Ligand code: C2E
Ligand code: MG
């Protein structure tokens with residue numbers, strides 16, 4: 001039963017439509033009214049002419065009286081058409097302005113309406129008020145229609161689209177009522193003159209089926225219209241008093257009923273069809289809206305995403321003459337916040353920060369770039385104060401854990417004025433340059449601000465860095481390195497330098513370390529400090545390392561082929577190598593290709609590489625060890641987790657960081673610590689090697705305390721292969737292999 005009631009409710013439309021559906025149906029009706037009004041206007045013009053043709057020689061007033069009904073229909077159709085056109089114009093217009101033509105049309109028809117009214121009342125001056133009101137109902141409706149249209153036109157710019165569509169529906173109701181009323185009256189009149197009922201049929205189809213109503217409204221319109229028409233038509237047929245008329249009456253009772261049922265069904269089906277279109281359209285619009293939101297919004301914080309920021313920034317820079325500055329905001333230690341409080345709390349924290357940034361830089365484009373990075377295109381005026389205030393606010397959100405805010409900035413014009421002699425240029429070229437600076441791609445500007453921000457890492461007393469000409473040249477160097485690593489590898493700009501490693505007791509050569517150098521045609525000689533961190537940051541380091549390993553293998557092969565006995569070489573591995581390539585396979589292939597003995601290659605992994613993502617690294621490192629390579633732990637003591645690393649991994653050699661020797665003369669403690677580390681290494685079954693040996697005293701001390709291998713400038717700086725071979729050949733270095 002419940003289901004039946006529900007079904008009836010749905011079929012009859014006894015429920016509230018969504019705003020979108022109502023709007024959709026209203027707009028469809030306004031569109032339909034365009035066609036219907038054109039049909040009615042054409043018909044009525046034809047009727048007016050026909051009236052004159054059929055009754056030649058009447059006075060103007062007589063024609064005017066006879067035309068009244070046609071003019072009412074014509075006027076209501078014309079006003080409906082004008083409204084529909086204006087509605088459509090409004091929909092597509094960028095600027096909503098009232099139209100003089102629209103107002104003139106409205107006023108002209110209002111004038112005609114008033115004239116008809118005056119004449120109508122004048123002709124029927126003896127009629128009672130009730131009868132007069134009844135007879136003039138169409139004129140009254142027309143007056144309301146015209147006035148409503150004029151009101152719409154006057155409030156054209158301020159009325160909302162939704163209200164305009166509701167307005168349209170109201171006018172449609174009036175227009176439909178006028179059409180229906182006249183349809184019925186004209187057909188009743190025609191029937192009484194033994195003519196057809198076409199007018200009624202046309203109008204009822206228009207009012208109930210072309211225009212879309214809720215099914216129950218259509219049923220009411222059709223039922224009332226048919227009853228009304230039947231009520232007026234029946235006595236006319238009965239008055240004929242002939243069996244033929246009687247048969248027509250009976251037959252048409254069935255015809256009307258069938259016709260009523262058919263039209264009811266058609267109107268319901270049209271409504272349901274249009275409604276399902278509206279629903280589909282609504283879903284599509286909602287999906288589009290969602291997609292558009294995703295395209296412009298950062299899902300987590302609700303502020304703009306970087307794509308939207310780039311667009312906004314471009315627009316601001318195009319339209320403002322006021323100096324602007326790009327800011328890159330990084331939340332320091334956010335990772336720890338996440339680790340300590342969990343992912344969800346981290347998200348809430350990021351949302352709070354986003355809100356604070358938005359509030360601090362109120363009328364400026366603000367976006368979340370990624371993770372805990374935000375970008376702003378701020379006003380130059382007062383920017384440092386705002387950055388400081390933001391920092392204080394962010395820090396005060398949570399006092400339980402160390403959180404800080406680092407900001408890098410980039411002012412588009414600054415680079416231009418610093419890198420060019422602006423002052424000596426003419427005013428116009430100065431403006432051109434400023435314009436060029438302003439038009440810089442926001443993505444590049446953000447990258448520069450980000451670079452300035454990255455320089456704040458580990459500078460615990462500084463939290464704001466402006467991108468200046470010095471940073472600019474470093475930045476370009478970095479970009480150059482990232483963009484040219486492939487080329488450098490291909491063209492042979494990457495060179496291997498070998499630094500000797502000696503036995504501490506005899507100072508004889510036990511091996512050497514392969515160290516990368518970049519001999520660049522543009523930048524000259526680059527040291528690892530210039531390119532290793534950049535290549536790591538941009539995840540390109542594996543390209544360099546593979547090149548170094550291959551060069552070393554080739555060098556070993558060449559040395560062997562010249563009849564010399566190669567010395568072992570240690571290779572530096574970056575933590576990222578394990579992520580970016582299958583290190584074990586790459587190394588195996590090289591060893592195979594150049595016929596290198598695995599004992600001649602040592603693998604150096606720096607201690608800091610082993611602090612995170614242990615699981616992933618551990619298996620790769622174990623694999624290398626199983627393959628027969630000797631593993632060396634580089635820079636031991638430079639990080640924070642030295643002892644843990646010793647516990648978790650099994651290395652063959654411990655390379656003690658050169659920082660322990662930096663205060664060798666001044667600080668007695670460093671000797672004690674060195675001694676302890678060497679003892680610890682030996683008790684864990686590892687050999688030790690100390691890096692950065694620069695003096696004889698250091699070398700002697702290390703030999704005394706049992707450090708087996710030494711490396712440092714005292715024994716030789718990194719040098720090209722031919723130099724080291726020459727030194728071996730002339731006896732400077734004497735090779736002593738372990739086996
Ligand atoms: P590292 O592996 O600890 O290499 C030792 C660094 O100390 C080298 O610097 C070397 O020139 C320097 N050195 C050696 N003896 C002395 C000394 O007595 N005094 C001083 N002051 N320095 C000394 P370099 O060649 O600039 O390399 C720096 C770092 O760059 C290396 O540290 C290593 O971590 C990285 N690196 C170098 N080549 C490569 C490579 O091919 N691949 C990877 N991934 N990293 C590399
Ligand atoms: Mg090393």
Ligand code: MG
Nearest residue numbers: 634635655691
């Ligand atoms: Mg080292």
